[in-house]
Amino acid sequence: MIGALAEIERQAEEYVSDRPEATLILGLSVRGRRHVREFRAPGAEQSPVPDATSVYEIGSVSKLFEATLLALLEGEGLISLDDPIRKHLPQHLNLRDEIGDLTIRQLATHSSGFGSVGKAHQRLIAEETRGTEPPFGVYTHYLRYTKEHLYSDLETAELEYPTGQGWLYSVLGMGTLGHILELVAGKPYEQLLVEAVCDPLGLPDIRYTLSDDQLGRFVHAIDKYGQPLPNWYHDVMLPQGGLRGTVADLLTFAEANIKASVEQDESGLGKALRRTRELHFAAPPEFLVAETGEPLDFVQGLAWRGFDRPEGRAWWHGGTTLFYLAGCGVDEHAQVGWALLSSYSQSLLDRLALHPLQVEWFRLACESEQPDLAPAA
Numbered sequence: 001m002i003g004a005l006a007e008i009e010r011q012a013e014e015y016v017s018d019r020p021e022a023t024l025i026l027g028l029s030v031r032g033r034r035h036v037r038e039f040r041a042p043g044a045e046q047s048p049v050p051d052a053t054s055v056y057e058i059g060s061v062s063k064l065f066e067a068t069l070l071a072l073l074e075g076e077g078l079i080s081l082d083d084p085i086r087k088h089l090p091q092h093l094n095l096r097d098e099i100g101d102l103t104i105r106q107l108a109t110h111s112s113g114f115g116s117v118g119k120a121h122q123r124l125i126a127e128e129t130r131g132t133e134p135p136f137g138v139y140t141h142y143l144r145y146t147k148e149h150l151y152s153d154l155e156t157a158e159l160e161y162p163t164g165q166g167w168l169y170s171v172l173g174m175g176t177l178g179h180i181l182e183l184v185a186g187k188p189y190e191q192l193l194v195e196a197v198c199d200p201l202g203l204p205d206i207r208y209t210l211s212d213d214q215l216g217r218f219v220h221a222i223d224k225y226g227q228p229l230p231n232w233y234h235d236v237m238l239p240q241g242g243l244r245g246t247v248a249d250l251l252t253f254a255e256a257n258i259k260a261s262v263e264q265d266e267s268g269l270g271k272a273l274r275r276t277r278e279l280h281f282a283a284p285p286e287f288l289v290a291e292t293g294e295p296l297d298f299v300q301g302l303a304w305r306g307f308d309r310p311e312g313r314a315w316w317h318g319g320t321t322l323f324y325l326a327g328c329g330v331d332e333h334a335q336v337g338w339a340l341l342s343s344y345s346q347s348l349l350d351r352l353a354l355h356p357l358q359v360e361w362f363r364l365a366c367e368s369e370q371p372d373l374a375p376a377a
Contacts, residue, residue: 004364004365004367005028005035005037005365007364008026008037008361008364008365009037011357011360011361012024012026012037012039012357012361013039015039015353015354015357016039016040016041016042016344017041017042019041019344019350020041020043020044020222020224021041021044021045021046021047021221021222021223021224021226021343021344022039022040022041022044022047022342022343022344023038023039023040023041023044023047023048023049023050023054023219023342023343023344024038024039024040024050024340024341024342024343024344025037025038025039025050025051025052025054025247025340025341025342026039026247026338026339026340026361027052027247027248027250027251027337027338027339027340028251028336028337028338028365029251029254029255029258029336029337029338030334030335030336030365031335031336032255032335034052034251036051036052036247038050038051041344044222045226046222046226046228047219047220047222047343048219050219050341050343052246052247052248052251053205053217053246053248054217054218054219054246054247054341055205055210055214055215055217055218055219055244055245055246056218056219056244056245056246056324056326056341056342056343057231057232057243057244057319057321057323057324057326058206058243058244058245058250058319058324058326058328058341059241059318059319059320059321059324059325059326060240060241060317060318060319060320060326061243061245061250061317061318061319061326061327061328062238062239062240062241062242062243062319063174063239063240063241063303063317064253064276064303064304064317064328065193065197065198065206065243065253066174066177066178066181066193066239066240066303067108067276067301067302067303067304068197068269068272068273068276069181069192069193069196069197069272070104070108070177070181070276070302071271071272071273071275071276071302072196072197072268072269072272073181073184073185073196074272074275075268075271075272075275076268078184078185079104079180079181079184080104081103081104081105081108082103082104082105083103083104084100084101084102084103085099085100085101085102085103085104085107085176085180086100086101088104088180088183088184089151089154089180089183090151093151093154093155094155095154095155096157098159098163099154099155099157099159102114102163104177104180105280106163106164106173107170107173107174107176107177107180108174108177108302108303109280109281109300109301109302110167110168110169110170110173110174110300111163111164111166111167111280111281111300112159112163112170112173113159113160113161113162113163113164113165113166113168114157114159114160114168114170114172114173114176115157115158115160115168115170115172116168116169116170116171116172117153117171117172118149118150118152118153118154118156118157118172119152119153119156119157120145120149120150120152120153120156121141121145121149121153121171121172124141124144124145124149125141127141128140128141139230139232139322140233142232142233142234142235142237142241142242143232143233143234143235144235145235145236145237146235146236147179147235147236149236150172150175150176150179150236150237153172154176157172167283167300171237171240171241174239174240174241174303175236175237175239175240177239177240178236178237178238178239178240179236179239181239182239189238189239190207190208190209190238193206193239194207196269197269200269201252201253201256201269202252203245203249203252203253204249205217205244205245205246205248205249206243206244206245206249206253207243207244207245208234208238208242208243208244210244214244217246218244219341219343220343221322221323221324221343221344221345222343229322229323230322230323231321231323232321232322241319241321245326245341246341247339247340247341250326250328250339250341251337251339253328253337254328254329254330254337254338254339255337256269256273257273257276257277257315257330257332257337258330258331258332258335258336258337260273260274261273261274261277261332262332262335275302276301276302276303276304277301277302277304277306277315277330277332278301278302279299279300279301279306279313280300280301280302281299281300282299283295283297283298283299283300299313301315303317304316304317304330305317307359307363309331309333309363309366309367311333311334311366311367312331312332312333312334313331313333314329314330314331314333314334314336314362314363314366315329315330315331316328316329316330316338316358316359316362317329318355318358320345320355321345322345323343323344323345324341324342324343324344324345325340325341325342325344325345325350325354325355326339326340326341326342327339327340327355327358327362328340329358329362331362331365331366334365334366334367336365336366338361338362338365340358340361342354
């Protein structure tokens with residue numbers, strides 16, 4: 001494992017070496033023992049060296065918490081994975097049968113047939129891209145996208161492929177799911193998540209709304225001119241991608257998932273954590289990614305994606321916002337949890353570079369021998 005950690009550190013240092021003002025923090029939990037490594041671009045002046053309590057945008061890693069909340073509410077009998085979405089949405093919506101009959105399970109596994117975003121959402125993005133809405137750039141569309149826009153998108157939605165016959169990562173699908181969860185529980189999503197998941201698991205920094213203390217620990221992305229870059233803010237689409245968090249809390253979440261399986265925790269939350277990492281489809285060769293026509297190379301849980309190893313299956317999820325990258329993974333067999341946060345995602349190339357590294361680093365951590373590591377930095 002020491003060799004694996006050294007290789008991960010080498011690749012991480014190489015990643016930040018040519019990205020001005022980049023920060024990157026990696027966390028490993030190996031059988032409950034944590035190892036955190038912090039990286040900063042050489043010559044960085046504006047970016048602080050992060051630590052395990054530094055707060056970052058976590059993007060679509062938020063979906064893992066959304067899935068946990070879904071499984072918890074299912075365990076309480078408030079919702080079923082096989083419920084059609086029309087059951088929980090306002091009855092005045094004019095949903096075509098193929099939309100209203102979509103199931104909660106299909107939303108949570110990206111197999112509904114929904115495209116990435118709906119028509120109303122795409123119009124907001126286009127306004128910002130064209131520079132007709134300040135601030136210029138794609139900065140505010142999530143904040144301006146309300147439940148009324150969501151309802152319009154559901155009423156006008158056209159499926160990209162027949163439901164259940166493909167896979168397409170869908171912001172619309174997971175955003176709809178998050179809205180349904182708050183309707184089912186009768187509480188605003190963030191309040192519901194904090195009360196049901198974050199506080200019981202001891203995750204004080206998995207939040208959307210930040211306290212003064214959390215704002216003081218927030219790592220701002222910095223452009224090449226040394227100026228802070230804007231953050232994303234959300235309205236109805238908060239559940240699928242709006243949370244902020246720390247490596248410390250992501251490791252706590254990963255450890256809770258491992259404990260729920262290893263110790264067969266029979267509490268409602270323990271069962272929910274296991275439920276999210278159950279296999280829903282194993283992607284046979286004819287099951288294709290809709291955008292590319294290529295076979296899937298992972299298996300699908302509730303939000304979680306899995307990859308198989310001889311020793312067992314590991315699960316992970318990445319996250320991307322305008323200027324941040326994140327990741328979290330769990331291997332209950334190796335008892336390894338993993339987390340990554342970075343304040344540098346200024347182009348598609350950055351995302352394409354770091355996402356494969358995330359999976360590679362996670363595989364290295366899971367597949368290596370695991371004697372005691374050197375003390376964490």
